[in-house]
Amino acid sequence: MQSTTSGTFRVLASPRDPAELLLLDTSSQDPTYVTTEGYDGTLGRTVDDIEPGNRIAATLSWTDGTPRFADVDIETRTTIEFADGATGIFEVARETWQEAEREGRAMNARTTRNTDGEANGVVYTFAKQAGQRRLYDEFADGITPLEPLIGRLAASADPPFAVFVLEPADEPFVLVVIAADRDGRFAETMVESYDGL
Numbered sequence: 232m233q234s235t236t237s238g239t240f241r242v243l244a245s246p247r248d249p250a251e252l253l254l255l256d257t258s259s260q261d262p263t264y265v266t267t268e269g270y271d272g273t274l275g276r277t278v279d280d281i282e283p284g285n286r287i288a289a290t291l292s293w294t295d296g297t298p299r300f301a302d303v304d305i306e307t308r309t310t311i312e313f314a315d316g317a318t319g320i321f322e323v324a325r326e327t328w329q330e331a332e333r334e335g336r337a338m339n340a341r342t343t344r345n346t347d348g349e350a351n352g353v354v355y356t357f358a359k360q361a362g363q364r365r366l367y368d369e370f371a372d373g374i375t376p377l378e379p380l381i382g383r384l385a386a387s388a389d390p391p392f393a394v395f396v397l398e399p400a401d402e403p404f405v406l407v408v409i410a411a412d413r414d415g416r417f418a419e420t421m422v423e424s425y426d427g428l
Contacts, residue, residue: 237290244283246372260376265298277303284311307390314427317397328356328404351417355407366405367398384409393418
C-alpha cells in the first residue's frame with residue numbers, strides 16, 4: 232500500500248548509511264531517513280544535488296513503510312558540516328564561552344564581524360554534557376535541532392548559510408558557527424582551519 236506526505240525539511244547526512252539522507256521536518260523536527268538511490272531523470276539529478284544542510288520541499292511516497300522521494304525542490308543551499316576533535320579554536324569562540332562561564336550559563340552567542348566591522352555570522356557555544364549525553368552527536372543525529380539557530384540568522388540575513396558544528400578536543404564546549412555567506416571569506420576560513428570540514 233502506498234501513501235504520500237509532503238513537507239519542508241532540513242537535510243542532514245545519515246549517521247547510519249551514506250546512501251540515504253536524514254530529513255528533519257522544519258516544524259516538528261521529526262526525522263525521516265530516505266534513500267538516495269534508484270531515481271531517474273530530473274528527480275534523480277535533483278536528489279544527487281542535495282547536500283547536508285539544504286532546506287527542501289519534498290513529497291515522500293511510502294511503500295511498505297519505506298519512504299522515497301516522489302518530488303523534491305531545493306529551497307536553500309545552506310550547508311552543514313561537522314568536525315570532531317577540532318583544535319586551534321579561534322579567540323572569539325573562546326571569549327564567547329568564557330562570558331557564558333562568568334555568567335553561569337550553559338550556552339552563549341555572539342555576532343562575528345569581518346575586518347571592516349561588518350556582521351558576517353554568529354558563534355554559539357554550548358557546555359559539553361556530563362555522562363552519556365554528547366551534544367555534538369545529538370546535533371549530527373538531529374536529536375537536538377540546528378533549525379532554531381539557523382532560523383534566528385535567517386530573520387536578519389538571506390540564506391544560503393554555511394553551518395559548522397565543532398567538537399573541540401581541548402575545550403569544555405561544543406561550537407556552532409554560522410557564516411552568513413556560504414561562499415564568503417568567513418566560511419572559507421572555517422574550512423581551511425579545521426580538519427574534517
